[in-house]
Amino acid sequence: MGDTMRTEKKNSKKKKSAAFVAAGVIGLATAGGAYAYWTSLGGGTGTASTRAGASNVFEVTGNAATSMFxxxxxxxVTATVKNTGTENYKLQGVKAxxxxxxxxxxxxxxxINGAAAPTNATDAVAITVTQADLxxxxxxxxxxxxxxxxxxxNQDACKGAAVAITYIAS
Structure with missing residues (x-):
């Protein structure tokens, strides 16, 4: 019985040593960040849209201060251009x-600007305006x-005339 006990103690010491060694290896592996993982590729689709925008969002106002003769x-004349839309719009220019x-x-x-004023939209003349993303x-x-x-x-026909300045903003 004495030999059996000695063998069991030896085996018990070996089991304990093996357990400590295994724990140490696991601890080192964990501490060193040695994790295993898989890599892969993937893909998919998504959607987005843009608003259609609006036309005629620029409101231009500007009047002559005194009657002409x-x-x-x-x-x-100072013309003020206002963006009445709900998104930003870039003002390129204004004609009158x-x-x-x-x-x-x-x-x-x-x-207008020293030259005979045009009488229609096709011939409208550019006025100086600050281009801006409004x-x-x-x-x-x-x-x-x-x-x-x-x-x-004779220009008597112009006596008392109501003069309309028509602005075209783009």
């Missing part, structure tokens, strides 16, 4: 032309000169 001096409520009196009886409700301004065009012909 033959021989008057040019007055500066003149019409009146009197027959025989048209845009050519007035001057956020909703943001504004930018532009200026131009407006004056009565004192022609060598």
């Amino acid at each position: 033959p021989g008057d001096t040019a007055q500066t 032309f003149i019409t009146t409520d009197k027959q025989g009196c048209d845009g050519t009886d007035y001057k 956020a909703p409700a943001a504004t930018t301004t532009g200026t131009f000169s407006l004056q009565f065009n004192n022609k060598a012909t």
Whole structure:
């Protein structure tokens, strides 16, 4: 029986030593960050969209301060452009032309920036304006000169005329 006990103690010491060695190896492996893992590739799809945008979001306002007459001096008109849309829009430029409520009196009886004013959208003249990426409700301004065009012909048709400045923003 003595030999059996000695053998069991020896085996018990071997088992304990093996357990400590195994624990130490596992501990070192864990401490050193030696983890195993698989790598792979993947893919998929997603969707997005953009708004359609709106047309005619620029609102342009600007009036002449005083009534015009033959021989008057040019007055500066400030045109304010406002983004009335719900997204940002970039203002590229502004053009203008003149019409009146009197027959025989048209845009050519007035001057924009020193030249006879155009009378329709096709011939509208560019005015100086600050190009800008306008956020909703943001504004930018532009200026131009407006004056009565004192022609060598009778311009009585323009007496009391309501002059409309039509702006085209893009």
